[in-house]
Amino acid sequence: MGQFYEVAHKDDIPLGKMKSYEVDYDMVVICHTEEGYFALEDVCSHDSAPISDGTINRHGHIVCPRHGAKFDCKTGEVKAAPAVVGIDKFEIKIENDMIFVYKD
Numbered sequence: 761m762g763q764f765y766e767v768a769h770k771d772d773i774p775l776g777k778m779k780s781y782e783v784d785y786d787m788v789v790i791c792h793t794e795e796g797y798f799a800l801e802d803v804c805s806h807d808s809a810p811i812s813d814g815t816i817n818r819h820g821h822i823v824c825p826r827h828g829a830k831f832d833c834k835t836g837e838v839k840a841a842p843a844v845v846g847i848d849k850f851e852i853k854i855e856n857d858m859i860f861v862y863k864d
């Protein structure tokens with residue numbers, strides 16, 4: 761049965777940045793964009809690079825550091841090749857300025 765895991769304080773992740781955390785044995789990247797905070801699996805679907813080593817562009821897309829694939833921070837869907845498959849996203853909630861990630 762899944763549960764929410766307390767992962768980070770909101771202030772740990774400045775606007776336009778992302779950070780990687782281990783959550784229940786998986787690496788999860790939390791992104792902070794103009795639209796809020798979002799959590800994705802921290803593994804590029806193209807060749808398994810940690811996408812948290814990349815950047816978030818002005819469209820709210822993560823740019824993979826290895827070959828430049830782009831993923832929507834909000835949904836995990838692919839926005840640019842060479843990746844063709846999206847990245848899993850996780851539900852989050854924020855309570856008392858702490859970010860929680862839901863894992864099954």
Ligand code: FES
Binds near residue numbers: 807808
């Ligand atoms: S590993 Fe991310 S684009 Fe290739």
